[in-house]
Amino acid sequence: MFNLHGKDVVSILDFNRELIEDVFNAAYIMEKYARGVGLNLLKGKIMATLFFEPSTRTRLSFESAMYRLGGSVIGFTSAEASSVAKGETLSDTIKTVENYCDCIVLRHPAEGAAKLAAELANVPVINAGSGAQEHPTQALLDIYTIKRELGRVDGLEIGIVGDLKYGRTVHSLVYALSLFNVNLSFVSPPGLRLRDEIEEDLRRKGIEFKYYEDIEKIIPNLDVIYVVRIQKERFPDPAEYLRVKGSYKITSSLISKAKSNCIILHPLPRVDEISLDVDSRPQAKYFIQTYYGLCMRMGLLSMILANKEDLKQLFYSSK
Amino acid sequence: MTNSSELKVKKIMNGTVIDHIPSGRALDILKMVKITGREGNVVLIAMNVESRKLGRKDIIKIENRYLLKDELNLIALIAPNATINIVKNYDVIEKVKVELPEKFEGILKCQNPSCITNYERESLSSKFLVEDKVKLTLRCFYCDRLMLISDILKQLT
Numbered sequence: 237m238f239n240l241h242g243k244d245v246v247s248i249l250d251f252n253r254e255l256i257e258d259v260f261n262a263a264y265i266m267e268k269y270a271r272g273v274g275l276n277l278l279k280g281k282i283m284a285t286l287f288f289e290p291s292t293r294t295r296l297s298f299e300s301a302m303y304r305l306g307g308s309v310i311g312f313t314s315a316e317a318s319s320v321a322k323g324e325t326l327s328d329t330i331k332t333v334e335n336y337c338d339c340i341v342l343r344h345p346a347e348g349a350a351k352l353a354a355e356l357a358n359v360p361v362i363n364a365g366s367g368a369q370e371h372p373t374q375a376l377l378d379i380y381t382i383k384r385e386l387g388r389v390d391g392l393e394i395g396i397v398g399d400l401k402y403g404r405t406v407h408s409l410v411y412a413l414s415l416f417n418v419n420l421s422f423v424s425p426p427g428l429r430l431r432d433e434i435e436e437d438l439r440r441k442g443i444e445f446k447y448y449e450d451i452e453k454i455i456p457n458l459d460v461i462y463v464v465r466i467q468k469e470r471f472p473d474p475a476e477y478l479r480v481k482g483s484y485k486i487t488s489s490l491i492s493k494a495k496s497n498c499i500i501l502h503p504l505p506r507v508d509e510i511s512l513d514v515d516s517r518p519q520a521k522y523f524i525q526t527y528y529g530l531c532m533r534m535g536l537l538s539m540i541l542a543n544k545e546d547l548k549q550l551f552y553s554s555k
Numbered sequence: 556m557t558n559s560s561e562l563k564v565k566k567i568m569n570g571t572v573i574d575h576i577p578s579g580r581a582l583d584i585l586k587m588v589k590i591t592g593r594e595g596n597v598v599l600i601a602m603n604v605e606s607r608k609l610g611r612k613d614i615i616k617i618e619n620r621y622l623l624k625d626e627l628n629l630i631a632l633i634a635p636n637a638t639i640n641i642v643k644n645y646d647v648i649e650k651v652k653v654e655l656p657e658k659f660e661g662i663l664k665c666q667n668p669s670c671i672t673n674y675e676r677e678s679l680s681s682k683f684l685v686e687d688k689v690k691l692t693l694r695c696f697y698c699d700r701l702m703l704i705s706d707i708l709k710q711l712t
Binding site for chain 2: 247323325326327344345346347348349351352367368369431432433436470472
Protein backbone atom coordinates (compact mmCIF):
# COMPACT_ATOMS: atom_id res chain seq x y z
CA MET A 237 0.00 0.00 0.00
CA PHE A 238 2.88 2.40 0.79
CA ASN A 239 5.27 1.14 -1.89
CA LEU A 240 4.57 4.14 -4.12
CA HIS A 241 4.54 6.82 -1.40
CA GLY A 242 6.53 9.80 -2.71
CA LYS A 243 7.75 7.80 -5.72
CA ASP A 244 7.96 8.61 -9.44
CA VAL A 245 6.03 6.59 -12.00
CA VAL A 246 8.27 6.84 -15.05
CA SER A 247 8.30 3.37 -16.57
CA ILE A 248 6.17 0.29 -16.16
CA LEU A 249 9.48 -1.58 -15.89
CA ASP A 250 9.76 -0.18 -12.35
CA PHE A 251 6.68 -2.21 -11.35
CA ASN A 252 6.55 -5.79 -10.20
CA ARG A 253 3.45 -7.96 -10.06
CA GLU A 254 2.84 -7.22 -6.39
CA LEU A 255 2.95 -3.47 -6.91
CA ILE A 256 0.55 -3.71 -9.86
CA GLU A 257 -1.87 -5.71 -7.69
CA ASP A 258 -1.54 -3.01 -4.97
CA VAL A 259 -2.55 -0.36 -7.52
CA PHE A 260 -5.51 -2.52 -8.61
CA ASN A 261 -6.66 -2.87 -5.00
CA ALA A 262 -6.47 0.90 -4.57
CA ALA A 263 -8.34 1.42 -7.86
CA TYR A 264 -11.08 -0.96 -6.71
CA ILE A 265 -11.55 0.98 -3.48
CA MET A 266 -11.75 4.20 -5.51
CA GLU A 267 -14.61 2.90 -7.67
CA LYS A 268 -16.92 3.82 -4.81
CA TYR A 269 -15.72 7.45 -4.87
CA ALA A 270 -15.10 7.98 -8.60
CA ARG A 271 -18.72 8.94 -9.21
CA GLY A 272 -20.28 11.11 -6.56
CA VAL A 273 -18.95 13.16 -3.69
CA GLY A 274 -15.40 11.85 -3.70
CA LEU A 275 -12.92 12.09 -0.83
CA ASN A 276 -10.78 14.60 1.07
CA LEU A 277 -7.72 12.35 1.01
CA LEU A 278 -5.55 14.83 -0.94
CA LYS A 279 -6.99 18.06 0.43
CA GLY A 280 -4.32 20.79 0.26
CA LYS A 281 -2.24 18.90 -2.34
CA ILE A 282 -1.58 20.38 -5.78
CA MET A 283 -0.94 18.38 -8.94
CA ALA A 284 0.68 20.10 -11.96
CA THR A 285 -0.26 18.72 -15.38
CA LEU A 286 2.39 19.69 -17.92
CA PHE A 287 1.11 18.57 -21.32
CA PHE A 288 3.39 19.39 -24.23
CA GLU A 289 1.25 17.21 -26.52
CA PRO A 290 -2.52 16.99 -27.01
CA SER A 291 -4.57 14.79 -24.70
CA THR A 292 -8.21 14.26 -23.78
CA ARG A 293 -8.48 11.20 -21.58
CA THR A 294 -5.12 11.14 -19.80
CA ARG A 295 -5.12 14.78 -18.74
CA LEU A 296 -8.82 15.01 -17.90
CA SER A 297 -8.86 11.74 -15.98
CA PHE A 298 -5.78 12.75 -13.97
CA GLU A 299 -7.40 16.11 -13.22
CA SER A 300 -10.75 14.55 -12.40
CA ALA A 301 -8.99 12.00 -10.16
CA MET A 302 -7.22 14.79 -8.27
CA TYR A 303 -10.45 16.77 -7.78
CA ARG A 304 -12.33 13.64 -6.68
CA LEU A 305 -9.62 13.10 -4.05
CA GLY A 306 -10.03 16.65 -2.73
CA GLY A 307 -6.85 18.06 -4.30
CA SER A 308 -6.23 20.92 -6.73
CA VAL A 309 -4.77 21.14 -10.21
CA ILE A 310 -2.56 23.65 -12.04
CA GLY A 311 -0.90 23.28 -15.44
CA PHE A 312 -0.88 23.92 -19.15
CA THR A 313 -2.22 21.97 -22.11
CA SER A 314 0.28 22.79 -24.83
CA ALA A 315 3.86 24.00 -25.20
CA GLU A 316 2.51 27.18 -26.84
CA ALA A 317 0.66 28.05 -23.63
CA SER A 318 3.87 27.99 -21.56
CA SER A 319 7.28 29.71 -21.59
CA VAL A 320 8.55 26.81 -23.70
CA ALA A 321 7.18 28.85 -26.61
CA LYS A 322 9.70 31.55 -25.61
CA GLY A 323 12.53 29.04 -25.71
CA GLU A 324 12.51 27.69 -22.14
CA THR A 325 13.88 24.17 -21.75
CA LEU A 326 12.07 21.23 -20.20
CA SER A 327 14.73 21.16 -17.46
CA ASP A 328 14.06 24.80 -16.47
CA THR A 329 10.29 24.24 -16.63
CA ILE A 330 10.53 21.28 -14.25
CA LYS A 331 12.87 23.07 -11.83
CA THR A 332 10.35 25.92 -11.69
CA VAL A 333 7.06 24.04 -11.54
CA GLU A 334 8.23 21.67 -8.78
CA ASN A 335 8.11 24.69 -6.46
CA TYR A 336 4.40 25.14 -7.07
CA CYS A 337 3.08 21.61 -6.61
CA ASP A 338 3.22 18.26 -4.83
CA CYS A 339 3.50 16.15 -7.99
CA ILE A 340 4.02 16.63 -11.72
CA VAL A 341 2.14 14.75 -14.45
CA LEU A 342 4.15 15.14 -17.64
CA ARG A 343 3.40 14.42 -21.29
CA HIS A 344 6.18 15.29 -23.71
CA PRO A 345 7.08 14.32 -27.30
CA ALA A 346 10.67 13.41 -26.37
CA GLU A 347 11.52 9.86 -25.38
CA GLY A 348 13.22 9.95 -21.99
CA ALA A 349 11.56 13.26 -21.03
CA ALA A 350 9.90 11.78 -17.93
CA LYS A 351 13.15 10.17 -16.83
CA LEU A 352 14.92 13.49 -17.08
CA ALA A 353 12.11 15.26 -15.20
CA ALA A 354 12.25 12.63 -12.45
CA GLU A 355 16.01 13.11 -12.14
CA LEU A 356 15.56 16.86 -11.72
CA ALA A 357 12.40 17.22 -9.63
CA ASN A 358 12.14 16.85 -5.87
CA VAL A 359 8.44 16.03 -6.14
CA PRO A 360 7.10 12.78 -7.71
CA VAL A 361 6.86 12.77 -11.50
CA ILE A 362 4.23 10.68 -13.28
CA ASN A 363 4.86 9.87 -16.93
CA ALA A 364 1.68 10.57 -18.91
CA GLY A 365 3.34 9.67 -22.24
CA SER A 366 6.94 10.14 -23.36
CA GLY A 367 6.99 10.26 -27.16
CA ALA A 368 6.69 6.79 -28.63
CA GLN A 369 8.45 5.30 -25.61
CA GLU A 370 6.03 4.59 -22.75
CA HIS A 371 2.71 5.39 -21.18
CA PRO A 372 2.80 3.41 -17.93
CA THR A 373 -0.50 4.55 -16.39
CA GLN A 374 -2.34 3.55 -19.58
CA ALA A 375 -0.93 0.01 -19.22
CA LEU A 376 -2.12 -0.10 -15.61
CA LEU A 377 -5.64 0.95 -16.56
CA ASP A 378 -5.71 -1.45 -19.52
CA ILE A 379 -4.88 -4.43 -17.34
CA TYR A 380 -7.20 -3.21 -14.58
CA THR A 381 -10.02 -3.16 -17.18
CA ILE A 382 -9.19 -6.72 -18.21
CA LYS A 383 -9.24 -7.83 -14.59
CA ARG A 384 -12.54 -6.09 -13.85
CA GLU A 385 -14.28 -7.24 -17.02
CA LEU A 386 -12.98 -10.82 -17.20
CA GLY A 387 -12.23 -11.45 -13.53
CA ARG A 388 -8.62 -12.48 -14.17
CA VAL A 389 -5.58 -11.77 -16.28
CA ASP A 390 -3.57 -15.00 -16.01
CA GLY A 391 -4.34 -17.64 -18.59
CA LEU A 392 -5.84 -15.25 -21.16
CA GLU A 393 -5.16 -15.11 -24.89
CA ILE A 394 -4.39 -11.48 -25.68
CA GLY A 395 -4.09 -10.09 -29.19
CA ILE A 396 -2.57 -6.63 -29.72
CA VAL A 397 -3.52 -5.18 -33.07
CA GLY A 398 -2.04 -2.20 -34.90
CA ASP A 399 0.95 0.09 -34.68
CA LEU A 400 3.31 -1.79 -32.38
CA LYS A 401 6.33 0.26 -33.40
CA TYR A 402 5.25 3.78 -32.47
CA GLY A 403 2.39 2.99 -30.05
CA ARG A 404 3.67 3.95 -26.60
CA THR A 405 0.68 2.33 -24.92
CA VAL A 406 1.65 -0.96 -26.57
CA HIS A 407 5.20 -0.77 -25.25
CA SER A 408 4.10 -0.25 -21.65
CA LEU A 409 1.27 -2.79 -21.94
CA VAL A 410 3.54 -5.51 -23.31
CA TYR A 411 6.03 -5.00 -20.48
CA ALA A 412 3.24 -5.04 -17.89
CA LEU A 413 1.64 -8.18 -19.37
CA SER A 414 5.02 -9.91 -19.23
CA LEU A 415 4.48 -10.02 -15.45
CA PHE A 416 1.35 -12.15 -15.96
CA ASN A 417 0.93 -15.62 -17.37
CA VAL A 418 -0.69 -14.72 -20.69
CA ASN A 419 -0.34 -15.75 -24.33
CA LEU A 420 0.52 -12.80 -26.55
CA SER A 421 -0.25 -12.48 -30.25
CA PHE A 422 0.69 -9.42 -32.25
CA VAL A 423 -1.13 -8.38 -35.41
CA SER A 424 0.44 -5.62 -37.46
CA PRO A 425 1.66 -4.68 -40.92
CA PRO A 426 5.30 -5.93 -41.26
CA GLY A 427 6.76 -2.40 -40.99
CA LEU A 428 5.02 -1.69 -37.68
CA ARG A 429 6.24 -4.58 -35.58
CA LEU A 430 7.65 -4.18 -32.06
CA ARG A 431 10.96 -2.41 -31.64
CA ASP A 432 14.09 -4.55 -31.31
CA GLU A 433 14.69 -3.66 -27.66
CA ILE A 434 11.18 -4.69 -26.64
CA GLU A 435 11.38 -8.01 -28.52
CA GLU A 436 14.77 -8.55 -26.88
CA ASP A 437 13.34 -7.82 -23.41
CA LEU A 438 10.42 -10.22 -23.96
CA ARG A 439 12.74 -13.01 -25.14
CA ARG A 440 15.01 -12.48 -22.16
CA LYS A 441 12.03 -12.80 -19.83
CA GLY A 442 11.07 -16.03 -21.59
CA ILE A 443 7.78 -14.57 -22.88
CA GLU A 444 6.44 -16.34 -25.94
CA PHE A 445 4.76 -14.30 -28.65
CA LYS A 446 3.78 -14.66 -32.29
CA TYR A 447 3.23 -12.23 -35.13
CA TYR A 448 0.30 -12.34 -37.54
CA GLU A 449 -0.57 -10.10 -40.44
CA ASP A 450 -4.23 -11.05 -40.57
CA ILE A 451 -6.39 -10.90 -37.44
CA GLU A 452 -9.07 -13.18 -38.93
CA LYS A 453 -6.81 -16.18 -38.38
CA ILE A 454 -6.60 -15.73 -34.62
CA ILE A 455 -9.71 -13.80 -33.64
CA PRO A 456 -11.74 -16.89 -32.55
CA ASN A 457 -9.05 -17.72 -29.94
CA LEU A 458 -8.73 -14.29 -28.34
CA ASP A 459 -10.05 -13.26 -24.93
CA VAL A 460 -8.81 -9.70 -25.31
CA ILE A 461 -8.52 -7.74 -28.57
CA TYR A 462 -6.46 -4.63 -27.88
CA VAL A 463 -6.50 -2.21 -30.80
CA VAL A 464 -4.26 0.83 -31.32
CA ARG A 465 -4.40 3.47 -34.02
CA ILE A 466 -1.54 4.10 -36.39
CA GLN A 467 0.44 6.88 -34.70
CA LYS A 468 0.58 9.29 -37.63
CA GLU A 469 2.42 11.97 -35.62
CA ARG A 470 5.37 9.67 -34.86
CA PHE A 471 6.23 8.66 -38.43
CA PRO A 472 9.48 10.31 -39.52
CA ASP A 473 8.46 9.82 -43.18
CA PRO A 474 4.86 10.73 -44.20
CA ALA A 475 5.15 8.33 -47.18
CA GLU A 476 5.68 5.47 -44.71
CA TYR A 477 2.44 6.47 -42.95
CA LEU A 478 0.47 6.55 -46.21
CA ARG A 479 1.66 3.02 -47.04
CA VAL A 480 0.19 1.53 -43.84
CA LYS A 481 -2.78 3.86 -43.27
CA GLY A 482 -6.05 1.95 -43.04
CA SER A 483 -4.28 -1.42 -43.26
CA TYR A 484 -6.42 -3.01 -40.52
CA LYS A 485 -9.96 -2.50 -39.30
CA ILE A 486 -12.08 -4.15 -36.62
CA THR A 487 -15.63 -4.39 -37.96
CA SER A 488 -18.85 -5.77 -36.60
CA SER A 489 -18.75 -8.70 -39.04
CA LEU A 490 -15.22 -9.53 -37.91
CA ILE A 491 -16.37 -9.50 -34.28
CA SER A 492 -19.02 -12.11 -35.21
CA LYS A 493 -16.13 -14.57 -35.48
CA ALA A 494 -14.82 -13.69 -32.00
CA LYS A 495 -15.75 -15.32 -28.67
CA SER A 496 -19.00 -13.93 -27.29
CA ASN A 497 -17.28 -13.13 -23.97
CA CYS A 498 -14.12 -11.58 -25.38
CA ILE A 499 -13.45 -7.88 -24.78
CA ILE A 500 -12.27 -5.19 -27.20
CA LEU A 501 -10.09 -2.47 -25.71
CA HIS A 502 -8.56 0.66 -27.25
CA PRO A 503 -6.50 3.38 -25.51
CA LEU A 504 -8.36 5.91 -27.71
CA PRO A 505 -8.54 8.16 -29.64
CA ARG A 506 -9.60 5.94 -32.53
CA VAL A 507 -9.43 7.06 -36.12
CA ASP A 508 -10.84 4.32 -38.34
CA GLU A 509 -9.38 1.12 -36.88
CA ILE A 510 -12.62 0.20 -35.08
CA SER A 511 -15.78 0.87 -37.08
CA LEU A 512 -18.58 2.68 -35.28
CA ASP A 513 -20.97 -0.28 -35.53
CA VAL A 514 -18.72 -2.23 -33.14
CA ASP A 515 -19.64 0.21 -30.33
CA SER A 516 -23.01 -1.45 -29.79
CA ARG A 517 -21.47 -4.93 -29.50
CA PRO A 518 -21.35 -6.23 -25.90
CA GLN A 519 -17.64 -6.95 -26.37
CA ALA A 520 -16.83 -3.26 -26.89
CA LYS A 521 -15.31 -2.07 -23.60
CA TYR A 522 -13.24 0.93 -24.68
CA PHE A 523 -15.52 3.52 -23.08
CA ILE A 524 -15.88 1.76 -19.74
CA GLN A 525 -12.07 1.46 -19.96
CA THR A 526 -11.89 5.26 -19.58
CA TYR A 527 -13.89 5.01 -16.34
CA TYR A 528 -11.56 2.33 -14.98
CA GLY A 529 -8.75 4.71 -15.93
CA LEU A 530 -10.16 7.35 -13.62
CA CYS A 531 -10.42 4.86 -10.73
CA MET A 532 -6.90 3.57 -11.35
CA ARG A 533 -5.49 7.13 -11.42
CA MET A 534 -7.31 7.96 -8.18
CA GLY A 535 -5.75 4.87 -6.62
CA LEU A 536 -2.31 5.73 -7.96
CA LEU A 537 -2.39 9.38 -6.85
CA SER A 538 -3.53 8.41 -3.37
CA MET A 539 -0.75 5.82 -3.08
CA ILE A 540 1.83 8.44 -4.10
CA LEU A 541 0.52 11.52 -2.27
CA ALA A 542 -1.82 10.62 0.59
CA ASN A 543 -0.88 10.80 4.23
CA LYS A 544 -0.01 7.22 5.20
CA GLU A 545 -2.34 7.12 8.20
CA ASP A 546 -5.29 8.45 6.18
CA LEU A 547 -4.61 5.93 3.43
CA LYS A 548 -4.37 3.06 5.90
CA GLN A 549 -7.65 4.06 7.48
CA LEU A 550 -9.41 4.28 4.11
CA PHE A 551 -8.07 0.90 2.97
CA TYR A 552 -9.03 -0.90 6.18
CA SER A 553 -12.47 0.69 6.35
CA SER A 554 -13.10 -0.44 2.75
CA LYS A 555 -12.32 -4.11 3.42
CA MET B 556 58.95 -10.80 -20.20
CA THR B 557 58.27 -10.41 -23.90
CA ASN B 558 56.70 -13.13 -26.01
CA SER B 559 57.54 -13.94 -29.61
CA SER B 560 54.62 -12.06 -31.15
CA GLU B 561 55.60 -8.85 -29.39
CA LEU B 562 59.07 -9.15 -30.86
CA LYS B 563 57.63 -8.90 -34.37
CA VAL B 564 57.37 -5.14 -33.77
CA LYS B 565 60.21 -3.27 -32.13
CA LYS B 566 60.10 -2.06 -28.53
CA ILE B 567 59.16 1.50 -27.74
CA MET B 568 61.05 3.68 -25.27
CA ASN B 569 58.11 5.52 -23.67
CA GLY B 570 54.42 5.20 -24.35
CA THR B 571 51.59 2.68 -24.42
CA VAL B 572 51.25 -0.87 -25.71
CA ILE B 573 47.72 -2.13 -26.31
CA ASP B 574 47.83 -5.92 -26.41
CA HIS B 575 45.23 -8.67 -26.89
CA ILE B 576 43.13 -6.75 -29.37
CA PRO B 577 40.81 -9.05 -31.37
CA SER B 578 42.37 -9.54 -34.78
CA GLY B 579 41.42 -6.94 -37.35
CA ARG B 580 40.34 -4.32 -34.79
CA ALA B 581 43.62 -2.38 -34.38
CA LEU B 582 42.71 0.30 -36.92
CA ASP B 583 39.26 0.76 -35.33
CA ILE B 584 40.94 1.35 -31.97
CA LEU B 585 43.31 3.93 -33.42
CA LYS B 586 40.35 5.75 -34.94
CA MET B 587 38.41 5.59 -31.68
CA VAL B 588 41.20 7.20 -29.68
CA LYS B 589 41.78 9.62 -32.56
CA ILE B 590 45.33 8.63 -33.42
CA THR B 591 45.83 9.43 -37.07
CA GLY B 592 49.62 9.19 -37.34
CA ARG B 593 49.79 12.88 -38.14
CA GLU B 594 50.57 13.66 -34.49
CA GLY B 595 54.22 12.78 -35.20
CA ASN B 596 54.51 9.97 -32.64
CA VAL B 597 55.81 6.56 -33.66
CA VAL B 598 52.88 4.12 -33.98
CA LEU B 599 53.58 0.43 -34.55
CA ILE B 600 50.79 -1.93 -35.50
CA ALA B 601 50.91 -5.70 -35.69
CA MET B 602 47.83 -7.44 -37.05
CA ASN B 603 46.84 -11.09 -37.00
CA VAL B 604 49.81 -12.25 -34.94
CA GLU B 605 49.60 -15.56 -33.09
CA SER B 606 48.11 -15.49 -29.62
CA ARG B 607 47.71 -18.28 -27.09
CA LYS B 608 44.61 -16.60 -25.62
CA LEU B 609 42.87 -15.38 -28.76
CA GLY B 610 44.32 -17.54 -31.56
CA ARG B 611 45.10 -14.39 -33.52
CA LYS B 612 45.38 -10.88 -32.17
CA ASP B 613 46.42 -7.32 -32.98
CA ILE B 614 48.92 -5.20 -31.04
CA ILE B 615 49.42 -1.43 -31.09
CA LYS B 616 52.45 0.41 -29.72
CA ILE B 617 52.28 4.18 -29.48
CA GLU B 618 55.22 6.28 -28.44
CA ASN B 619 54.80 9.24 -26.09
CA ARG B 620 51.04 8.82 -25.76
CA TYR B 621 49.12 7.68 -22.68
CA LEU B 622 45.44 6.89 -22.66
CA LEU B 623 42.73 8.63 -20.68
CA LYS B 624 40.08 6.75 -18.67
CA ASP B 625 37.37 7.52 -21.23
CA GLU B 626 39.61 6.17 -23.98
CA LEU B 627 40.21 2.95 -22.01
CA ASN B 628 36.44 2.54 -21.63
CA LEU B 629 35.98 2.91 -25.37
CA ILE B 630 38.68 0.34 -26.08
CA ALA B 631 36.88 -2.06 -23.73
CA LEU B 632 33.87 -1.88 -26.00
CA ILE B 633 35.60 -3.50 -28.96
CA ALA B 634 38.52 -5.19 -27.23
CA PRO B 635 37.16 -6.39 -23.89
CA ASN B 636 40.27 -8.54 -23.19
CA ALA B 637 42.82 -5.90 -24.09
CA THR B 638 45.74 -5.17 -21.77
CA ILE B 639 47.35 -1.79 -21.57
CA ASN B 640 51.05 -1.62 -20.83
CA ILE B 641 52.60 1.69 -19.81
CA VAL B 642 56.24 1.78 -20.92
CA LYS B 643 58.97 3.98 -19.44
CA ASN B 644 62.60 3.58 -20.56
CA TYR B 645 61.74 0.34 -22.40
CA ASP B 646 60.29 -1.23 -19.21
CA VAL B 647 56.64 -1.98 -18.58
CA ILE B 648 55.98 -0.01 -15.40
CA GLU B 649 52.24 -0.61 -15.26
CA LYS B 650 49.93 -3.21 -16.76
CA VAL B 651 46.15 -2.83 -16.64
CA LYS B 652 43.32 -4.82 -18.13
CA VAL B 653 40.63 -2.73 -19.70
CA GLU B 654 37.29 -3.08 -17.99
CA LEU B 655 33.87 -2.43 -19.46
CA PRO B 656 32.24 0.17 -17.20
CA GLU B 657 28.59 -0.12 -16.14
CA LYS B 658 27.73 3.10 -17.98
CA PHE B 659 29.03 5.48 -20.62
CA GLU B 660 28.35 9.16 -20.19
CA GLY B 661 28.75 11.88 -22.79
CA ILE B 662 30.88 9.92 -25.26
CA LEU B 663 28.30 8.44 -27.61
CA LYS B 664 25.25 10.02 -29.18
CA CYS B 665 21.88 8.30 -28.94
CA GLN B 666 20.73 7.28 -32.40
CA ASN B 667 17.09 7.96 -31.63
CA PRO B 668 16.34 11.44 -33.01
CA SER B 669 13.36 11.67 -30.61
CA CYS B 670 15.53 11.02 -27.54
CA ILE B 671 15.59 13.90 -25.04
CA THR B 672 19.42 13.87 -25.22
CA ASN B 673 19.12 14.98 -28.86
CA TYR B 674 17.02 18.04 -27.98
CA GLU B 675 19.78 20.59 -28.46
CA ARG B 676 18.34 23.18 -26.12
CA GLU B 677 18.36 20.79 -23.17
CA SER B 678 22.21 20.48 -23.35
CA LEU B 679 21.94 17.06 -21.77
CA SER B 680 24.80 14.55 -21.81
CA SER B 681 24.02 11.14 -23.22
CA LYS B 682 24.03 8.24 -20.79
CA PHE B 683 24.19 4.57 -21.80
CA LEU B 684 24.03 1.50 -19.60
CA VAL B 685 25.82 -1.68 -20.66
CA GLU B 686 23.04 -4.09 -21.59
CA ASP B 687 25.03 -7.10 -22.76
CA LYS B 688 28.73 -7.47 -21.97
CA VAL B 689 29.17 -10.36 -24.40
CA LYS B 690 27.35 -8.98 -27.45
CA LEU B 691 28.52 -5.48 -26.43
CA THR B 692 25.15 -3.79 -26.55
CA LEU B 693 24.33 -0.51 -24.82
CA ARG B 694 20.93 0.90 -23.85
CA CYS B 695 20.16 4.60 -23.68
CA PHE B 696 19.36 5.44 -20.06
CA TYR B 697 16.74 7.99 -21.15
CA CYS B 698 14.90 6.54 -24.16
CA ASP B 699 15.79 2.81 -23.75
CA ARG B 700 16.89 2.50 -27.39
CA LEU B 701 19.55 -0.18 -27.95
CA MET B 702 22.91 0.56 -29.51
CA LEU B 703 24.68 -2.40 -31.08
CA ILE B 704 28.41 -2.74 -31.50
CA SER B 705 28.04 -2.06 -35.24
CA ASP B 706 26.30 1.26 -34.43
CA ILE B 707 29.02 2.16 -31.91
CA LEU B 708 31.78 1.48 -34.43
CA LYS B 709 29.98 3.52 -37.07
CA GLN B 710 29.88 6.45 -34.68
CA LEU B 711 33.37 6.24 -33.28
CA THR B 712 35.55 5.14 -36.17
